[in-house]
Amino acid sequence: TYIPHLSAKGYKAEGLASWYGDDFHGRTTANGETYDMYAMTAAHRTLPMGTMVEVTERVTGNKVIVRINDRGPFADPDMRIIDLSYTAATELGIATKGITRVELRTIDDVNVEPVTASEIVATTAAPETYAVVAETVRAEPEIEETMISETATTQYGYFVQVGSFTEPERAESILESLRRSGYSESRMEEVSVNGAKYLRVQAGSFSSLIAAEEAVNDLGTEFPDTFIIAE
The missing domain is CATH 3.30.70.1070 (Sporulation related repeat)
Incomplete structure (x- = not known):
């Protein structure tokens, strides 16, 4: 069971990143958007929707910034901490790896969507498995x-x-x-x-x-x- 944070300020974490692409392209994300595998977005179990996250690949030091618009990963939750879009993974240079170790840091100086009761989500669902990815830095426009x-x-x-x-x-x-x-x-x-x-x-x-x-x-x-x- 996972209940999202009310605030993303100061959040840091290290773990495995995975990515999800074609199988989910066009589906509805947890916040009602249509998943676009070519956008710089990601799924996280607990960060508020709209949070901007800097993802750093631990071996190469490559960095990308993604916007949280979905929930996950639920496969190997003790190890995987973020699911990235296909493009994010490609730009980070890890699309062919599947899974890689990353460090996450939230960007505090951007406007994050306020967490409402409708977005305080606890889920025990075990969705399909994801591949692993991270990506380069290109912020998406903020969602209203x-x-x-x-x-x-x-x-x-x-x-x-x-x-x-x-x-x-x-x-x-x-x-x-x-x-x-x-x-x-x-x-x-x-x-x-x-x-x-x-x-x-x-x-x-x-x-x-x-x-x-x-x-x-x-x-x-x-x-x-x-x-x-x-x-």
Whole structure:
């Protein structure tokens, strides 16, 4: 179970970097973006979305800067600390290695997206395996993500996000299906990411993390990318 940091300031870590590319290109990332293997982005389990991270390859000293827009890696979590995009790996010179040892340092003098309740994520999902990568320094434009609306919220507890959708009919259908299945406080959040609107459908609510984890197991067959949101 991983719960993201509220702040990235002063973060440093050393471990293995991996990369993910073609198999995930075009899929939706954890913050609602479309994954672009050619962008300078990365997945991290706990850093806030939008955090800019300097990645240094320990052997060569090569450095790149990437923006966190996804969650992972979940394969070998005790060893791997970051999943980089294909381009980031190529620019760092490690795309052919798969895995390499790196040092991470957050860039404190950039604007990081504030961590909202919707982004305080704890996940036990074990997604597909990733390859390893790191990349050169080229900062992406900062992402603007704003909450537009929210339905059937509670004051505290846990929700399980089952997906992020661009088609309202699809999102509404899934929301109603969840409520009919007994998740009576399920909700839908509309967010804007760089001007594009996404509908996040979340099952709930749950009074404990154990109950939320059970829901992940129940819903995981139909929605393999589910994860837990703590409020």
